Amino acid sequence: MIATEGLTLDSLSPRQMARRRYFKHKGALVSSVVMAIMVLFVLFSPLTTRYGVNEAIFKAEPGHPNSYLSPRSEAWFGTDDIGRDIYSRMIFGLKVSLIIGISAAIFATIVGVTVGSIAGLRGGRFDDLLMRVTDIFLAFPFLVALLVVRNFLGELDFLTPIVGERTSIRFIILLFVIFGWMGIARLVRGSVLALKEREFIEAARALGASNFRIVFRHLLPNSIGPILVALTNTVVGAIIGEATLSFFGFGPDAGSGDTSLGLLVSASRRAVTAGFWWMVVFPCTLLILVALCVNFIGDGLRDATDPKLVHGG
């Protein structure tokens, strides 16, 4: 009776406490808002874009070429080498990049969680093999491994109906699933290993719970925090990875009428020496902004789900 007095603050549910901690993380809060605005821009792209993805701007005055226009009222962020509006293309590019990032992260999480929990629960040979393979794979320079695996998959003709052409979006997503699941699997494995000896798992087992139930009702809900953080990391990894591939000329096909952040940034490389700064600054800023926001959201989630963490003393 006396004990409940003055403890109203502590009687929040864990979820409420997590939410409170998340909102305390200023970077995460601001990033969530910025991210939400960007997603809204993409969702309402028919309203927010001013021109089509491959539509050239024709200026009122005849005789003037429309390519490489600096920012002005007809094109807020200027135009590119063949006179397309960079502002509109950035929204279309962001859409493709977000699709790649989010779907790669979701599929990678599904694969990673499955493999990781089996490895953690079963242990033994399978576990050893998994750790060895991921050790080596993760230690490779990202770009080298990415390019080698990309060409390897692309050359296997019998896989083409499943994975698609190597310049398709599906192929790119699959590539990042292949690279993304390993980190998540290691993480889930670690947290399963740490949790499986705990009393509440033993209690569940004593009550006759199946492995399936133990994983889905007890182990995974208790490691949801690290999984969410890893998920956000995979989103950033895939978005930046796609940009890296495009930058070096191995990205999705530019001719298909779509664009991506990576393709926009790679186009900027040719504009640097000529001094068309708007082609460089705007796409690069957007890519940085996306990466930063998702990373901050991940950081906020880490704080929110791990109360033991000493953050800022």
Next chain:
Amino acid sequence: MARFVLRRLLWAIPTLLLVTFLVYVAIRIGTNPSEAYQRSNPRANAAKIKEYEELNNLRGNYINSYWGWLRGFLQGLFDGGESWQRSIKGRREVWPEMKDAMANSLRLGLAASFIGVTVGLGLGIFAALRPGGLRDTAVNTGAFVAFSIPPYVSAILAQLLFAVMWSRWFGHTLLPTSGVYPAGHQGFDLWLMVKHMILPVSIVAIQIIAVYARYMRASLLEVLNSDYMRTARAKGISERRVLMNHAVRNSMIPVVTVAAIDIGAILGGLIITERVFSYPGMGDFFLTAFDNGDFPQLMPFMVVIVTTVIMFNLLADVSYAWLDPRIRLD
């Protein structure tokens, strides 16, 4: 200790063989060497193609041809690359070009690592000493932002700022943005070389600083909160000694380990940065060879990468065991 190192070294050999075999198969399938050869040499007749295929053991099963490649490669280690197959474009020797590329990369990588590690560790310590304060927040946020920016984006922005916009505003370029020397330059010139390296080194170093500052800060914070720090202070050891001998030394253990494993990320950053700055290093070597599907050039490069990665993993294990007396070696 010696036995432990020796055993790990012996274990590294089968790992190395296995990984190079997998890489060999992946590259054989991925680049399709015969086709790449014909693409680079459109006028090659059937006999030439056959010769190329035979020299590179491209016929027969993978295990046999891997063995043939490995023999040639190992022989090449002792005769200065004479026994390695020549590149498909222009039949150039691989080793001299790779040697130059390695030297250039090593120079860039070492300079960036040195700056990155010292500044990063310093910033990490600096931040951890006043947790929650202004400088902690500044270092932490700064590192977080720097960490989020992909290296080629910062490289492009740096090029734009220091080369193009600077000359537009002030009438002269501040820093060169490509190569080791200006085109047509002959001989050795230290100052010119340093000037060409400033931008690429800074780009790579920023990434390293960001990673190290965060590791160091987190690690030191954990140590500072541990019981033996209180014990050390209670014994009356001066604050300076407590900090240097107890806190920083102990917090280095996880940092060193993570750092050694991180070599792949540093190499990756190097490759990307080199390409943007047209710096003739290993990254440029790899990407050019990869574009051409140049099998004889790709394999030695991959061996260098695989060896570096495995050796640094080993180094991580050994240094961890060496730095932390609580770890038993056998």
